[in-house]
Amino acid sequence: MTGSERRDQIRAALSTSTDALSATTLAHQLGVSRQTVVGDISLLRANGLRIVATLHGYELATADQPTAIVVCRHGAAAALDEMTRIIQAGGVIKDVTVEHPLYGRLRGELELRTVGDVHLFMGRLKKQHGHLLSELTDGIHTHTIGYQTAAQLTAIQATLRTAGYLYEN
Template identity: 60%
Template structure:
């Protein structure tokens, strides 16, 4: 199988799958290294394919009925609570974005859909002793939230506001 044929097969597998597929699983299926799959997916993206990497593997980007960008601020130990509040209110956390003074906007695709994804994210965070992007900006970050109805968005905003995570009208006055 040529690399072009393999990329075509990867497209086919991902477009018909209901669940994300890991690079390792694709590597096993096509008898190549995981790094080869990572390169193949990068080439597919460069060619315009809307493939995203999630905690559980690759998938085609799903288009939500509605999206909103919410500005949040909290300490790192509040991350799991913030995520749980969003998904329990019916939202999907599509990404996290911070404004870095050197690099500009830094964005990470998350695709956190349920409590299982939240738990997986938190476990990987601890296992890898990783740092959150929001640690670069004193906790301030945005999330693109996918939701189905305006009632869900209102519930998401209300629960984040109740926890003190929703960052709104926090302007410092000039004294």
């Protein structure tokens, strides 16, 4: 099978699946390495296919939903509470971004949709002895938040403000 044929199969699998597909799952289905699939995903994205990486695997981006960027500041110990508040107020945490003095803008794609996703992310962070991007910038970071209604966005901002996480200086 050629690389082009393999990418067509990945595109078809993502188009028909109702669940996210991990690179490992796709690799097994296609008889290639996980890294080959990761490279194929990069090529598909470079050619305009909107693929989202979630904690559960890859999926095609759904219809556009309204988004807003919120600026937050807090220590690492408050990250679980911050993300849980956003989800409970009806938001989807699309990403986290920091402005690093050396590298410029650093962005991590998150796609956290449920409180379970938040706990899974924090568990993986701990297991891998990882660090939050915001630790590089004294806790200042932004999130792109997906929401459905203006009331949800207002609720998200209000809960972050109440907790002292919303950076409005």
